[in-house]
Amino acid sequence: MPLQAIRQVAKPQNGVGAFILQCKSLHFTYCDWAGSSKGMNSFLTHYLPRFAQQNPQIEITVSPKPRKHPVIKGNYINGREKAVCVANMDPKEIVKKAVLLRDASGEKLKKVTKPVKSLNESVRGIWDPFHGHQWKI
Amino acid sequence: MRNIATLERSLERLLISHATTSTRPICRSCRVAASQTQQSRKFSNSPQLKKRGLKIRREPDTAGEDLSKNPDYVPATTWDGLEQIGGRKWVEEQLDDGTPYQGWGQPSPVNTDDDRLYSLLHDTIIEVLALRSAGRPVSDLNNARRLSSDASISHVLSRNVEFKYPQGWEAGYEDARSVYGESLSPAETHAEYGRRREVTLEDVQVAFRDQTVRELVLQNILPAEETEEALDAASKVKSDFEALDSAAEQAAEAEAEQDGLRVADDRWLGISIRDPAVRFEITKRLTSLTGLIPSDFNVTHSPRLSTLLHNICKPRDAPQPKLAERLSVSAAIAALPNVTVKDRRITPIDVEKDKGRWKLIEQALTERGLPVTGQTTWVKPNVERGGKSLMTRRKARPEGKRPSWTR
Incomplete structure (x- = not known):
């Protein structure tokens, strides 16, 4: 049997070689008239320039949406979209929501029950010094 | 019982x-x-x-x-x-004789541009100070006839009247002027200065260069108990003012040729009107001259003449620009390449255009004879009756032309 070279295929692992932010773009909508957009209007005036400067890889769009509550919509590289209504929030709360959408993976929210998530899960699990045979000194 | x-x-x-x-x-x-x-x-x-x-x-x-x-x-x-x-006779006596009601104010707003309001407030405060100097109550102010609405009186008063302020106050004003400089309008400078120090009505004196003008101002304001002599004197005031104005214009032209333009003295805007009685009389006088009725909130929140003027002018200011307009002119936003500000709502068609799919969608819809834009209402199919979903408001298909997908 001829010797075969080990097949080595580069697998992208986010954060190992490079980190690619999962959020592609954020879309901010507001209303000029409605009181629920007061905080959003203040955020867009005073906080948005700094937020956009800190996150140059995110495409940011601002557009009015009359007679509707303000919303932030995030588009992710997995093709999904997440929207957060920020009605009646103050600008600092809106900054937190924008950061939340920026850091999100775009996946649906799931209950995390296992410590490791893998495409190729190990049968043996993770080694743990406190389980199995214990050596007594 | x-x-x-x-x-x-x-x-x-x-x-x-x-x-x-x-x-x-x-x-x-x-x-x-x-x-x-x-x-x-x-x-x-x-x-x-x-x-x-x-x-x-x-x-x-x-x-x-x-x-x-x-x-x-x-x-x-x-x-x-x-x-x-x-x-019948008694009923006829009780009826109104049909005389039209004449109020104390203007029936509709007049003299409402900012410069005219400024000069009317200037004339009013001169009248107040003249009354005080003559020992008459400020409540007489609204017995004055509507002469101040004539521009000739404002011209005469602005040329013949000088305010005298306390010594330290003038120095403070100059400080404010040097701090805020030309970036602020005179009224705004006074608003800034007024926060630091105010000048009360008692501390300000008014000096008339021509004593005839002072007499005319006082004659125009009738006393509480009107006499025939006072009415006769007041009726001549308007013509006297007009004569003074024409004479003063000629003198002013000659003076302007020599000295150049005179800088307007706006310091009187810093006069305090915290006394509610004085504030009421001044506001009522302005209302009678202009027909503008400032709100109670604006009147009660006017501690100085500058704020009163600002509050009267404010409702007629241009509407605030939309947020999109403000953001588009913002230098901080313009410097960011990853931020786009739209001035209208982003529609689903805009989204498809951005992705480059809209032309294909439009072509496909046209081929099928479906509406490209406009509303289409989805009618829920009645499954129990075996119905199918329908698109209402569909455009009529031209006769003899079948869509390509049916061939």
Whole structure:
């Protein structure tokens, strides 16, 4: 049997070689008239320039949406979209929501029950010094 | 007991009927007073109240007392000369004679541009200070006729009047001017300066270069009790002002040629009007001259003349620009390559255009004879009846032309 070279295929692992932010773009909508957009209007005036400067890889769009509550919509590289209504929030709360959408993976929210998530899960699990045979000194 | 109460009531009725059927005529006021007395007596003697231990305070029998004490009272024997109520003549007398109502204010807003409001407030404060210097109450201000709405009076007053302020206040004003410089308008400079220090009405004096002007200003403001002399003097004020204005214009032209333009002195805008009476009189005078009625909030929140002027001018300011306009001119946003500001709502068609799919979608819709834009309403299919979903408001397909997908 001829010797075969080990097949080595580069697998992208986010954060190992490079980190690619999962959020592609954020879309901010507001209303000029409605009181629920007061905080959003203040955020867009005073906080948005700094937020956009800190996150140059995110495409940011601002557009009015009359007679509707303000919303932030995030588009992710997995093709999904997440929207957060920020009605009646103050600008600092809106900054937190924008950061939340920026850091999100775009996946649906799931209950995390296992410590490791893998495409190729190990049968043996993770080694743990406190389980199995214990050596007594 | 019951029989006694019934007897008492019947006796009172008898007394009342005797009084009303008396042949002696009684005037209306006496009749009303007499009936009220009877009523109160009736209530106070009621057995129910007596049983409950309550007493009603009886009104003194004023009608009877007045009649007995009035030495000029002569009982009438006939109804000639007595007051009569009712009848066509009486109704016509009560009707309005049709004279139109003349209010103290302008029927509709006039003189409402900012420069005119500025000069009218200037004239008003001169009138207030002139009244104070003459020892007259500020409440006389609104007896002034509407002469100040004429531009000639403003011209004359601006040329002939000088305000005198306390020494330290002027220095403070110059400080404010040097700090804020040309970036702020005079009114805004005063608003800034006024936060640091105010000048009260008592500390400011007004000096007239020509004493005739002072006399004319005071003559224009009628005293609380109008006299014929005051009215005659006030009627001539307008023509005198116009004569002074034409003379002053010629002098001013000659002066301007020599000295150049005179810088306007806006320091009077810093005068405090915290006294509600003074503030009310000034606001009422402005309202009578312009027809503008500032809101109570704006009046009560005007501690200085500058703020009052600002509050009167404010409602007529241009509407605030939209947020999209403000963001698009913002230098901070313009410097960011990853931020796009749209001035209108982003529609689904815009999204498809951005992705480059819209042309294909439009072509496919046209081929099928479906509406490209506009509303289409989805009608829920009635599954129980075996119905199919329908698109309503569909455009009529041209006859003889079948869509390509049906071939």
